[in-house]
Amino acid sequence: MQRRPGVLAGYYLLLLVLLYLPIGVLTLFSFNEGVVLAFPLQGLTGHWYRDMLQNAELMEALRSSAIVAISSSLLATALGTLAGVGLLRFKFRGKALFLSLAVMPLLVPFLILAVALLILFAALDITRSLWTVAAGHTVVSLPYTLLVIMARLVGFDPHLEEAAQDLGASYSYTLRRVILPLIAPALLAAWLVAFTVSFDEFVLASFLIGRTPTLPVYLFGQLRFANRFPQVVALAIVVMVVSLTLVVLAEWLQRVGSAASLSRRVGEPEAATLPAGAAST
């Protein structure tokens, strides 16, 4: 099977370059002296980043996004954990219905969910605010948190829970002292994914937002003003670095989590000796 690896490898490299090039170009322009995003570059500067930090509106938007992302991701992780444990450890009617309903937000274009939620909040006479955005983000993050947590729950032995309960532990005690510690890496990974989804989400936010915009909504609004553009790009670069860090961290946590449980089961001393590929599920 090792014939002509060169062609495919070349294709992979080419696409990798194409995928990173636009991001790289933007990063370059965020250090460019001139306002207009065109070659030739006008000389390197860091002042867009300084301006960004002094822009009160922008910092306000950053704060709004943080509030929405933190609250919706915490809630989505909590709901995903409850549902994940319920779905995988118990038998009850309506299980298939719930599961298909819970992953359905992935199948509904965000625009449709956004206008539907807009109607709901208008009908209930709820003023749009950061909280209405967070409610929507919780719905679209839930499929991710649920799937990450279920993948982890499948990986460990339900007898551990039974043992705890045979020894007299109540279910809530078992949940707190056995299940949650065992799925801790998945909890963190699910939370990070949900946070990233919410932090970058534009469509739902643009419909459900009140007066204070979240970062993507603010960013979109600023696109009309050419002279503020480099600042906005600088901000987007910072956000990108933060998101990427979170995603890599989440990925690593999932891998370490499953590798650790694997080594525990087969009695190996340390997970780190496993090749990275063996841990991916």
Place this chain on the structure above:
Amino acid sequence: MQRRNLTPLVLMSGPSVWLAIFFVAPLILMAIFSLRPDMRGALFSLDWTPTLKHYETIVEGEVYLPLLLVSVRVAFSVAFFATLLAYPLAYFLVFRTGLRAPLLLTLLILPFWTSYLLRIIAWKIILGTGGVINSLLMFLGLVDAPVPILLYSRLAVVITLVYVWLPFVALPIYAALQRIDRSLLEAATILGAPPWFSFLRVTLPLSMPGVIAGFVMVFIPTVGEFVTPILVGGSRGALYGNIVELFFGDGINWPLGSAMALIMLIGVLVLFAVAVRLVDVRRFIG
């Protein structure tokens, strides 16, 4: 595990209630709303007679359904090209890179996690008349005046969206290829099949579930897309989603917008049902 009948109820009540209020109820409300004659009166009042006139407007109008078809065509092209371009990548990672595959896959997926708006803006800057390609060409003295390239057209929308989704599509295809039993390929080789033949008759058919899953995962969000057309499509690049957005924004007509959204939703769900028939999607989400 059957003795505590109340525990699952306690565990599931929170998530169920949340989904019922913020997912199921809004969609039902939207369906009801599409039957209202107009926006007058309280949103929950019932002193209006249900009417299908908005659906008639959509069906008889000269803009709406043709534009929906355009949206569907754009979504098909985006999903098709993204899948086509992603397949060799997934194939390369699974069959040519061995233990480095997870790392190389992560490298490929990372751009997908950068800001969605940022990636679209990047293309706006690259494709524009005063943009990166043109200013670079002029700087190098290759052209005298900016070449009017792609920006503000439907093609620009398609290119941008293929770029946005490409890394994401590689994931399900990668997963499907990984599941293929290698001994089947060895058997094909031993029986004298040339590589292209065993690819066409063994690898490709077995990886179809991943291909279809990837296609659907791109198609669905693209049908409802309205942001990319605003940014890189210009007036000629508008899609169905832009009209829906308009009716809920400036040109306020929520009942008509609801009817349009509902038609799109039904279309998407029908497509998904067809896809599920073709492939057992549960393997990818469970």
